[in-house]
């Protein structure tokens with residue numbers, strides 16, 4: 078059984094305060110202390126650099142727990158940044174701590190180093206300069222953004238330049254247009270991933286087998302309409318992403334006539350795409366036989382597949398409504414594949430948004 | 438040969454200079470003396486590695502007594518925490534007030550030295566513009582001639598300003614001292630890991646067979662500084678980073694990485710091999726400079742939470758300056774071992790951290806047998822960390838434990854501090870001791886220095902003739918300009934992220 082041994086090993090909520098130039102030295106002595114204080118072997122394993130940047134206190138706090146969960150699977154150096162736009166300050170506060178887990182029964186702790194960096198709105202310009210020197214050499218650098226506004230920040234550009242993968246973890250309420258634009262732009266310079274995309278893996282896993290084999294091919298060619306609906310306006314972003322995935326994978330083209338929006342497949346027959354807000358959240362393929370996937374209202378751990386009136390229940394390890402972000406983040410960190418499936422889905426999603434706009 | 442060697446010294450556990458000796462430091466009130474030389478000497482003294490009868494004579498212009506000089510030294514050595522032997526160390530220190538340009542100052546020095554032993558080591562810790570007066574005056578005062586003991590002179594870098602002036606300087610010094618008396622110091626060579634490059638390569642049978650073009654894809658050498666010009670803007674304007682770092686430190690690192698095994702570990706045998714590497718480096722044609730080199734300056738930006746000035750705003754710097762604070766270059770040793778293997782060098786000021794390392798990138802495995810996961814397989818990289826944490830690390834690929842066939846690169850680290858339980862000695866300690874012992878292996882010979890100048894001269898000429906204004910800029914705290922990334926990208930490679 079995994080158990081958390083140490084959350085933060087100090088009396089300070091964020092760790093031990095430290096001046097920026099001293100962080101590296103402080104971390105070095107920190108390890109010696111942890112080993113001595115716990116009387117146990119401490120393994121300082123490193124497989125990655127992870128930078129998480131927040132603008133909301135609540136998300137920052139939530140992530141503390143997520144990061145502890147993550148540390149056992151993906152040990153490395155974590156830089157946890159909070160830019161408080163409510164404050165004008167440009168002072169940079171830094172602190173170091175260790176996030177430790179005891180994964181096995183052999184008394185070994187696996188620890189991640191955590192550096193907390195906090196500043197106000199005027200301190201945004203200091204973030205890249207503070208974070209880049211902290212990266213452990215030659216290990217991948219992942220950046221998690223929990224606010225779309227960070228993509229617009231020029232001050233963070235030099236950080237994105239050294240990043241192997243930027244992972245988005247935000248739901249949109251508004252400004253989808255510019256967020257999509259920035260996500261696509263960022264995806265040209267670096268690999269991108271998305272926690273919402275990871276939520277959708279349950280749905281994707283359910284959909285994929287429908288189109289396997291000769292029968293699947295027949296379904297695909299017979300699709301006349303694709304309808305996707307979401308329930309909560311804050312979460313409707315996934316609808317675009319899902320549609321983007323299906324459209325880009327199937328190689329459907331957008332019909333140029335914007336007033337009458339349709340999709341075209343190879344042999345030029347068209348498919349109607351519609352998105353809506355209604356219960357339950359569902360993905361429906363209208364073919365010569367109707368197939369729809371929807372979350373089960375009473376218990377959203379399930380997605381149901383309805384085929385010609387008979388429903389089959391798939392039990393899903395992850396639910397779209399009750400996500401375990403640390404697991405989803407793990408998926409994103411594990412997926413180092415260079416196949417740009419997400420990126421292509423994102424580009425298609427952004428196009429869909431351009432033509433059909435908000436979901437009301 | 439070696440007739441004056443003490444046979445009992447053979448296989449004694451530590452080396453110590455047993456003879457009596459006097460070290461004369463020209464520039465005794467300067468920064469180098471305070472920060473490096475005195476702490477190194479004191480440390481050697483505390484380890485009983487200095488000769489029993491050892492004297493230090495500090496030479497500078499400022500009027501002061503030996504007593505005052507000792508007190509000044511005491512003030513900066515006190516914090517070193519080396520125990521209570523400071524008084525005993527200081528009792529060997531004397532001060533000689535004089536002017537390099539005046540012959541009589543050296544005559545006075547000679548008189549003072551006559552009271553001490555015959556073995557003398559002169560350390561020129563002064564700006565190079567003063568070498569000629571000091572050397573002339575040492576010659577005139579007959580201080581360069583051996584009279585029953587040895588006489589050696591240590592010269593600090595830079596050894597000249599370009600090919601022409603370095604040749605002139607060497608010829609000038611040669612009028613007074615023989616080459617075997619001259620110790621050109623490049624403190625990089627005193628670093629433990631730098632010395633370890635050869636040991637690592639040649640004492641471990643597994644590396645040498647793969648240390649060549651068949652297995653090595655390319656080599657990257659990085660010397661990154663976090664500091665800017667730190668008030669030395671005027672000096673730096675005349676120098677630039679190509680002269681300051683590449684001509685000496687970096688080409689030395691390249692030599693040690695690329696050289697053939699010497700027939701013996703003897704000073705001249707080692708240096709002969711280094712010279713051969715320098716001679717084999719493909720000359721950069723003027724029309725190739727643009728394609729094979731990058732130059733840039735740091736622009737204002739944030740470091741450690743503080744906004745710092747860009748190079749052009751630094752004190753003593755011409756606001757229209759085209760002096761480079763960053764450079765990257767691609768060199769090819771055209772020899773049997775390395776034909777076609779590029780060596781990429783990059784160095785700069787105001788980079789994210791202070792780090793020096795050499796990374797050997799090995800070629801990919803011949804066949805990609807891991808299907809979909811083949812892209813996860815990264816080439817092996819052997820990294821020799823020179824500073825700040827001296828050590829060696831090897832990156833190799835490993836399967837992630839558990840289901841599935843994920844492959845992740847992992848690194849295996851060896852650190853001096855942790856493996857031997859001791860910190861490696863400071864470079865100046867090692868080099869001062871070597872000079873006292875007459876071992877010049879880790880010092881630069883005249884032909885090494887001149888050949889190194891020959892490599893960078895076409896770049897200097899081109900840059901001088903085509904003063905790009907403004908130079909490409911890079912933000913403080915980043916790994917250099919986009920042009921540096923492009924230099925490697927052209928051949929599908931990228932700089933190691935540090």
Ligand SMILES: NC(=O)c1ccc[n+]([C@@H]2O[C@H](COP(=O)([O-])OP(=O)(O)OC[C@H]3O[C@@H](n4cnc5c(N)ncnc54)[C@H](OP(=O)(O)O)[C@@H]3O)[C@@H](O)[C@H]2O)c1
Nearest residue numbers: 464465466467468469497498499536537562563564565593
């Ligand atoms: N500082 C470093 O860390 C460092 C590192 C590597 C190499 N170097 C090299 O080491 C050399 C010395 O550097 P530094 O930084 O120590 O220089 P520095 O601080 O400017 O010291 C110069 C010294 O020379 C003396 N001096 C100057 N003109 C004199 C004259 N006409 N007669 C007698 N004494 C005179 C000065 O003494 P008074 O002021 O009493 O006249 C002072 O002691 C340079 O070649 C530099 O490139 C330095």
